[in-house]
Amino acid sequence: MTLHPMGIELLQLILLPLLAPAFVGWVKIVKCRMQGRTSPGLLQPYRDIRRLFIKDVVLADNASWIFRVTPYLAFGVILMTAGIIPLISVDLPLAATADIIALVMLFAIVRFFTALAGMDIGTAFGGMGSSREMMISSLAEPAMLMAIFTVSLASSSTSLTQMVSVMANGHFMIRPSLAFSLIAFILIALAETGRIPVDNPATHLELTMIHEAMILEYSGRYLALIEWAGMMKLMVFFSLGIAAFLPWGIAGSGDPLSLLLRGLFFVAKLAVGGVVMVLIETGLAKMRIFRLPEYLGSAFLLATLGMIAFFILE
Amino acid sequence: MSPLDIAGFSVLLLLGGALCAMLLSRFERMLVPAAFSLATLASLATATAGFLAVLQGTNHAATVAMGLPGLPFNLRLDPLAGFFLVVIGLLSTFVSLYSIGYLRAYLGKRPVTRLVVCYLLFLAGMSLVVLADDAYFFLLAWELMAASSYFLVMYEDEQAANRRAAFLYLLVAHVGAIAILLAFGIMAGLTTGGASFSNYTFDAMRAGALSPGWAAGAFFLAFFGFAAKAGVIPLHVWLPEAHPVAPSNVSALMSGIMLKTSIYGMMRVAFDLLHGFPWWWGGIVLCFGLVSAVMGVLYALMQHDLKRLLAYHSVENIGIILIGLGLSMIFTSFNFQSLAALALVASLYHTLNHALFKGLLFMGAGAVIHATHEKNMEEMGGLIHLLPWTSALFLVGCISIAGLPPFNGFVSEWLTFQALLLSPALPHPLLKLLVPLAASLLALTGALAAACFVKAFGVTFLGAWRGHRKKEQIGEVAFSMRLGMLLAALSCLALGVLPTLVMGWMDTVPLKLCGARIATSAGRFGWLWLTPYSHERASYSGPVVFFGLIAVVAATYLLLHVRRTAIRRAPLWDCGFERITPRMQYTATAFAMPIRRVFGFFFSIREQLELISPQNHPVMADSLHFRLRVRDRFWNWFYEPLSDIAFWIARRVGRLQQGRIQIYLLYSFVTLIVLLAFLG
Numbered sequence: 001m002t003l004h005p006m007g008i009e010l011l012q013l014i015l016l017p018l019l020a021p022a023f024v025g026w027v028k029i030v031k032c033r034m035q036g037r038t039s040p041g042l043l044q045p046y047r048d049i050r051r052l053f054i055k056d057v058v059l060a061d062n063a064s065w066i067f068r069v070t071p072y073l074a075f076g077v078i079l080m081t082a083g084i085i086p087l088i089s090v091d092l093p094l095a096a097t098a099d100i101i102a103l104v105m106l107f108a109i110v111r112f113f114t115a116l117a118g119m120d121i122g123t124a125f126g127g128m129g130s131s132r133e134m135m136i137s138s139l140a141e142p143a144m145l146m147a148i149f150t151v152s153l154a155s156s157s158t159s160l161t162q163m164v165s166v167m168a169n170g171h172f173m174i175r176p177s178l179a180f181s182l183i184a185f186i187l188i189a190l191a192e193t194g195r196i197p198v199d200n201p202a203t204h205l206e207l208t209m210i211h212e213a214m215i216l217e218y219s220g221r222y223l224a225l226i227e228w229a230g231m232m233k234l235m236v237f238f239s240l241g242i243a244a245f246l247p248w249g250i251a252g253s254g255d256p257l258s259l260l261l262r263g264l265f266f267v268a269k270l271a272v273g274g275v276v277m278v279l280i281e282t283g284l285a286k287m288r289i290f291r292l293p294e295y296l297g298s299a300f301l302l303a304t305l306g307m308i309a310f311f312i313l314e
Numbered sequence: 315m316s317p318l319d320i321a322g323f324s325v326l327l328l329l330g331g332a333l334c335a336m337l338l339s340r341f342e343r344m345l346v347p348a349a350f351s352l353a354t355l356a357s358l359a360t361a362t363a364g365f366l367a368v369l370q371g372t373n374h375a376a377t378v379a380m381g382l383p384g385l386p387f388n389l390r391l392d393p394l395a396g397f398f399l400v401v402i403g404l405l406s407t408f409v410s411l412y413s414i415g416y417l418r419a420y421l422g423k424r425p426v427t428r429l430v431v432c433y434l435l436f437l438a439g440m441s442l443v444v445l446a447d448d449a450y451f452f453l454l455a456w457e458l459m460a461a462s463s464y465f466l467v468m469y470e471d472e473q474a475a476n477r478r479a480a481f482l483y484l485l486v487a488h489v490g491a492i493a494i495l496l497a498f499g500i501m502a503g504l505t506t507g508g509a510s511f512s513n514y515t516f517d518a519m520r521a522g523a524l525s526p527g528w529a530a531g532a533f534f535l536a537f538f539g540f541a542a543k544a545g546v547i548p549l550h551v552w553l554p555e556a557h558p559v560a561p562s563n564v565s566a567l568m569s570g571i572m573l574k575t576s577i578y579g580m581m582r583v584a585f586d587l588l589h590g591f592p593w594w595w596g597g598i599v600l601c602f603g604l605v606s607a608v609m610g611v612l613y614a615l616m617q618h619d620l621k622r623l624l625a626y627h628s629v630e631n632i633g634i635i636l637i638g639l640g641l642s643m644i645f646t647s648f649n650f651q652s653l654a655a656l657a658l659v660a661s662l663y664h665t666l667n668h669a670l671f672k673g674l675l676f677m678g679a680g681a682v683i684h685a686t687h688e689k690n691m692e693e694m695g696g697l698i699h700l701l702p703w704t705s706a707l708f709l710v711g712c713i714s715i716a717g718l719p720p721f722n723g724f725v726s727e728w729l730t731f732q733a734l735l736l737s738p739a740l741p742h743p744l745l746k747l748l749v750p751l752a753a754s755l756l757a758l759t760g761a762l763a764a765a766c767f768v769k770a771f772g773v774t775f776l777g778a779w780r781g782h783r784k785k786e787q788i789g790e791v792a793f794s795m796r797l798g799m800l801l802a803a804l805s806c807l808a809l810g811v812l813p814t815l816v817m818g819w820m821d822t823v824p825l826k827l828c829g830a831r832i833a834t835s836a837g838r839f840g841w842l843w844l845t846p847y848s849h850e851r852a853s854y855s856g857p858v859v860f861f862g863l864i865a866v867v868a869a870t871y872l873l874l875h876v877r878r879t880a881i882r883r884a885p886l887w888d889c890g891f892e893r894i895t896p897r898m899q900y901t902a903t904a905f906a907m908p909i910r911r912v913f914g915f916f917f918s919i920r921e922q923l924e925l926i927s928p929q930n931h932p933v934m935a936d937s938l939h940f941r942l943r944v945r946d947r948f949w950n951w952f953y954e955p956l957s958d959i960a961f962w963i964a965r966r967v968g969r970l971q972q973g974r975i976q977i978y979l980l981y982s983f984v985t986l987i988v989l990l991a992f993l994g
Binding site for chain 2: 139216
């Protein structure tokens with residue numbers, strides 16, 4: 001018995017929102033261990049989301065429809081990417097919807113609307129967060145494209161399923177270009193998902209907030225959706241990294257047992273990835289905002305080096 | 315009726331309309347709706363003619379026995395011209411509708427007949443530029459377009475700044491026109507010897523061949539001339555001056571389509587008249603495109619006059635179009651026909667898209683200025699509550715220009731990216747390394763454009779009202795203005811959601827120019843998947859993104875509203891700060907500050923901070939004055955030295971003028987002697 005590709009598609013769409021809070025919980029557990037604290041447990045993010053859903057919404061007086069649409073849009077867009085990125089299978093009928101460049105632009109639309117929502121209420125903090133977020137993204141985007149380009153050279157395709165198939169089915173070879181672009185990708189992913197050293201997701205200190213400053217006025221189910229979307233975004237970026245750099249064990253047949261095994265393998269990869277992120281986050285301090293051009297500039301240089309390495313060595 | 319007949323008919327309609335408008339200047343209240351309805355009709359006819367010409371993919375030519383004896387006007391409508399007719403026709407339809415409501419504000423305040431006449435002539439001129447098939451008629455049409463737009467920019471001529479801007483525009487336009495004239499001169503004069511007059515037709519230029527040196531000379535003269543009109547950096551200075559002072563419907567046309575006629579000119583000269591060129595021509599075009607794109611958007615970020623900001627964005631988008639064009643030329647020179655076709659389609663698609671969203675944005679800016687009587691966005695804010703329609707439509711324009719899916723700007727930028735990422739096929743090692751860097755610069759441009767439009771929309775429409783006018787005096791604009799914007803916004807969406815249909819339609823253009831068509835779609839549901847090269851390479855599906863987004867968002871919304879939860883409205887929280895005033899909102903200047911600091915070396919920035927305190931006390935200040943001036947470096951680098959030199963020469967030459975008749979007689983006498991000595 002094999003599962004219909006549309007069924008796998010659906011499975012992925014359910015898997016992402018359900019797993020994402022657990023992944024964030026896992027990251028928190030590891031982080032607490034590293035810093036010698038006791039952790040709230042794997043399920044705490046689920047409890048947070050549930051609590052926020054139950055609470056009433058308090059909406060600022062001059063909030064417009066943009067403020068109210070943004071949470072749904074953010075959640076919807078990120079959920080949609082779960083149908084496009086190969087998590088446990090490459091046999092996805094909707095994977096051709098967007099290649100990796102279009103995928104990055106889908107994240108950009110979330111950012112665009114979140115930044116607008118930050119300005120909608122008319123507080124100084126919201127505007128500050130939007131301004132900084134857009135500055136960081138404008139520096140991250142060229143580096144991101146360079147990393148994508150380097151990865152796409154190996155499979156001569158920007159379609160994610162094609163990349164996974166080519167890389168996983170071709171004979172294994174050491175590619176220095178991929179090593180460079182992996183480092184670049186990690187640096188950029190930390191910036192795009194708002195982690196240390198770029199932004200601190202745990203902070204509520206007024207002057208250092210970036211993402212938190214934009215969503216400061218949200219409450220109730222709106223905040224729940226935004227938080228959930230943020231968790232999903234973190235997991236999506238990890239999945240993107242896995243699909244682009246460690247694609248082994250994604251492609252395979254559609255029978256349920258094999259799918260389950262691949263799902264478990266995927267979760268294992270995520271867990272290891274989470275530990276790596278915690279190591280980076282614990283080892284570094286948050287950067288001053290005007291040091292970020294150097295940080296993202298080095299990501300860009302690494303990706304460019306990867307491209308040059310490809311042309312020279314491979 | 316052939317497409318050329320329809321196009322000719324629409325031009326005659328416009329010219330006849332201009333004549334009648336002059337006669338009807340006594341009845342302005344009637345003239346405005348009549349003239350602009352006529353313009354709408356004529357524009358629709360233009361668009362239809364272009365649409366059919368591209369669809370059929372054949373050439374239609376005609377000769378009109380007007381003009382000088384022995385120099386008849388040659389007209390030709392081929393797919394390339396047809397595509398640009400669609401660009402012209404589509405946007406001018408929307409803008410003409412918009413103008414019916416927009417001009418009502420001027421009625422009774424100042425005579426509008428001049429505006430109406432020049433508007434109609436301007437539209438006719440742009441169509442004729444595209445239809446012309448000989449150098450003589452092309453330049454006539456070009457000048458008709460330039461002169462009528464000059465008068466349109468000059469419309470509110472009581473302010474010195476407006477006159478100055480219009481003069482600058484005229485100056486740059488004519489420097490460009492001279493270069494184009496010289497380029498045509500080279501092509502007509504040197505192709506087959508230049509003995510007969512018939513060399514001035516484009517047909518003769520196509521048939522003839524130039525030596526490589528002269529061909530390069532002709533191309534770069536033409537490129538310079540067209541670049542001056544298109545606002546390519548460093549020839550862009552007139553653009554941010556002229557667009558803000560023109561009436562908004564005119565700025566929409568100028569930015570949306572007049573700039574595109576020079577893109578048409580470049581394509582015509584490079585691919586049609588001069589066919590066959592080395593790769594470095596394309597490389598230079600690509601470099602100019604990159605500089606314009608990046609610098610254009612950076613300067614745009616520093617503006618807080620809404621229309622000036624949009625004007626700088628035109629510079630940016632012309633840059634993006636040139637990136638595609640340059641890349642297409644590079645691919646053509648290495649005989650990669652299908653890749654060249656992809657890059658050309660990306661460039662053309664962005665041309666169409668930019669016309670629509672920039673037209674929409676200028677119309678929106680016009681509506682905002684019309685409603686608030688403010689130009690500076692620091693004095694606006696919160697307009698989303700006061701102008702719900704305008705703000706929603708303006709937002710569509712913002713998303714489109716920022717290149718975000720599922721709107722049209724994304725599709726053309728994505729195609730450009732795909733074309734850039736196919737550069738490893740090139741045999742030249744330098745290009746292999748440098749073209750991907752161009753892709754990253756394009757990514758930078760896109761991200762900065764998104765930042766800029768968060769700023770433009772956020773400061774203008776969101777937050778609370780900052781201006782001096784009472785909020786109650788601000789109301790939604792006239793129906794026809796909203797209709798014009800709505801149609802433009804819908805076209806932006808349609809072009810973004812259904813790119814496969816559009817690209818299937820415009821396939822004939824690259825087929826004629828590059829000798830290949832692009833693979834638009836693959837698979838069973840072809841129209842659903844856009845696969846510009848092959849489906850393994852990359853794919854995008856506008857309909858799935860659009861309808862998928864709607865479905866997911868709607869499902870989430872409905873799921874959450876199974877249980878009714880109350881929404882309580884309350885004053886804003888802002889971390890517990892009290893007494894927030896609208897003045898405490900983030901301003902446009904503050905929003906752009908991080909980017910100003912990161913990219914500071916591109917601007918000449920003068921920042922002054924002044925504390926005003928009773929006893930010169932550094933802490934107990936009464937008020938604080940912050941002055942910031944950010945200027946385009948090109949003024950200091952190019953234009954000020956240039957104008958200094960011009961004045962210096964003028965002063966030297968001025969010494970000849972003594973104002974005494976004896977001296978002038980002496981000059982004539984000396985000249986005569988010299989001439990006799992040399993020629994006798």
